[in-house]
Amino acid sequence: MKTWSDRYSAVVGAAVAVALLVPASSAVVTSLAQQVDPSRMGAGIALVALAFAGYLALARAFGPVATSAADAAWLLLSPLPRRGVLRRTVGILLAISLLGGLALAVGLLSALGVRDQLTLRLLTAVVLGVSATIGGMAMAVLAQASQAWDSWLLGTIIFVMALAVLAAVLGSGLWRPLPAAVAGVPASVGSAIAVVSAIAAAVLARRAWAALERVPAHRVLAASTRTGQVATATVLLDPSALTWIAEDEHWRGRGLRSRPWPPRLHGPLVLAWPDWRRLARRPGRSALLLASATLPALAARAGGGLTTFALVLIAAGTLAAAAACTTAARRDGDDPSLARLSGVGTRPALAARTLLPALAGGGWLGVALAGLVAAGALSEGPWWLFGPAAAPALAAGALRMARRRPIDHSMPIIPILGGAVPMGPVVWALTGADVAALGCAPVLMALSTQPPALGPYLVAQALAGTGVAAVFLLRRRVR
Template sequence: MVAGAGLGLAALAVTGAPDHLVWRLTGALVLGVSAGTGGMALAVLAQTADPWDLALRLLIAALVVAAAVLMLVAGAHVLAAVPAPAWSAVPAALSAFLVRLAWPALGRIPARRLLTSSARAGHLASAATALDPSLLTWIAEDAHWRGRRLHSKSWPTPPRAARAAVFVPAWQEVRRLTRWPGRLAVLAGAVVLPAMIARAGGGAGPVGIAVLAGGLTAAACAVSGVRWDADDPSFSRLLALRRRDLLAARAVVPGLLAAAWMAAALAILPGLPAALLWFAPLAAPALAAAALRMARRAPVDHAMPVLNIAGGAIPSGPLIWGLTGLDLAFAGAWPAAYALVAQPADVRTALILQGVAGAGVLALYLMRTSNR
């Protein structure tokens, strides 16, 4: 209710009060409190049954779109034409109706949802206590897989040229991706971001950074197996693979996903030479190595010294943690970054350099990791 009252005051500050300030202030407070209590009631109802959960998500999406259109297009003109009691009494009645439905539904919340909330609160407390952003990844993983019913399917027969044990880790990532369609949908929709930056006049520099950052993000979405191997290597040892072979198999899906994302993003860029599309598959190995390194990095070491610079003190532990993985991406994808920013007339030299740098970074990373 307190958050709803603040929301109502913020909405009134944005839209303005052309007349009858007291009535419109009262109506804004009633509208905000009604939104807060109604949202709380919907959240309770959503935890009692899955249809309510889907309805709540659709309603939130519709309300966000409607609020954005109202604020940007209509604004205070609509509020000036509608009396304050009219646009506050209806939400108040709807909120009271939802609260009436939610009160007896409190006893029907399944125990699994309460356990999920308890586990999520524990993860958040651990992340806040340890000041480790990597724990947020585990929160997302556990929240997605906990309580989910998975159906078994027969695995395809691997090619004769490939060893079955090497085929298994790559196919595990494929199965994880297919069981997380929302992540793939977000990645597919994000391919338009470089084109939007270009149409907004962002220049070649921001566009190139967006393409490479998107490719690295796509690769990082397919390294769950590597993260689990680093946290508990007991299951990966059952495959009887050397560490180099296991990491090489784990790098296949991130590399393919990064190449596909960058190729799609470059294909829809306006006025981009077709030759620059070849940088997508050539830069993918370096981005895959960077994603593997990011997934296998240790927690933040807060015992490392603090760097005193002119702008202030910087803790070196979080700084090194944040740069882990980005160093490989920069070392292996700088020819692609140069070509996307400068767009030279002849890109053959840059393509050769990118092929050597991408493959070299991945090979050196696999060799260095296998020797540990």
């Protein structure tokens, strides 16, 4: 039961949130009132579509109908009306949909620009965005209750992703007038479309509310377990646990077909092979990883040049691609039982495991830089060569990241202007990225200065990449 103190805290919290959000929101709305170059619209639409596809995929992956462990254990299997038990969950899903819809609306208006009737177009975009997210969330709820709806949801995700690809590819070519025509649609037509989409979303939400009674308990229980694990990992500030939850969930109960080990592999190379096999067994994920290398080019086109956002995407994507291929090293770092059974030393095992993250990270960077050249964000030149040149440093950074210890919460909290920074999470986040950044310093400098001649930078990058990887593997204590 809520006390007066609880109510007071809630009201004060809401007032502070409004006081903080109103100035930020008005700044965002003011910045929307500008026209966008038609050549950038396609890329912007593609980014918004990708964000929406990601939202739908997350909703599908996490349930979305889940409840607390206690409710799942006691109330879900009781004769109580299911909708009553899940009322709080529905409220949370609605709040997530509203926030997601607002973000989608802002993204859409940023991509298309606003040339007239700001208030009406803003309202239209908000209705469109919120309808899309509420409709999408309702589909995910229906998918939890029925296999047919799950197929529809999967089809919608694929359709939205295809739309993103089309917008990215066609938006800059002969079809460039298309997004401009969309942006130029009279506000009244946009409003009519928004009303239709709102009605469709309401119908879907109504069906989802009715379907809540029929969602099989085991599916809600499974989703609750997943959400509970994620919540625990978040509360304990152990982000690496999240990836293990997803990884174990993927392989548990999955039918596989054993294949013999390549006969020529011996010693440490054998320990490197599980990552290659795992990658081959997740072709969709590998294709997605490769396709994501086009994101920096999209961001650069939408932003009208090599923006900070595009640079962050390059850095994060490159390291993520390399880190995605170091699962076996992470396993052995977390629990060395299998490594001990194999009797192979840490250094030879790490050296053998360098090749795949080097190929993945270097390849991703090469494709991303080639995409930026094609998008006109970088000057003409063999920028893609920075990929292979930086590959050893990326592998070293990814392997260091794979072997980092859990966050040390006993580290001091450093007071800075306007707050305090706990050093444990900071050191954890920087472990691995530090080596990669050091080894990739030449390419980072080249990206920030865009020199006319790339030759000296490429040579420096090859030397720095190889040197950093060699020091990482040859130092006395490998960690």
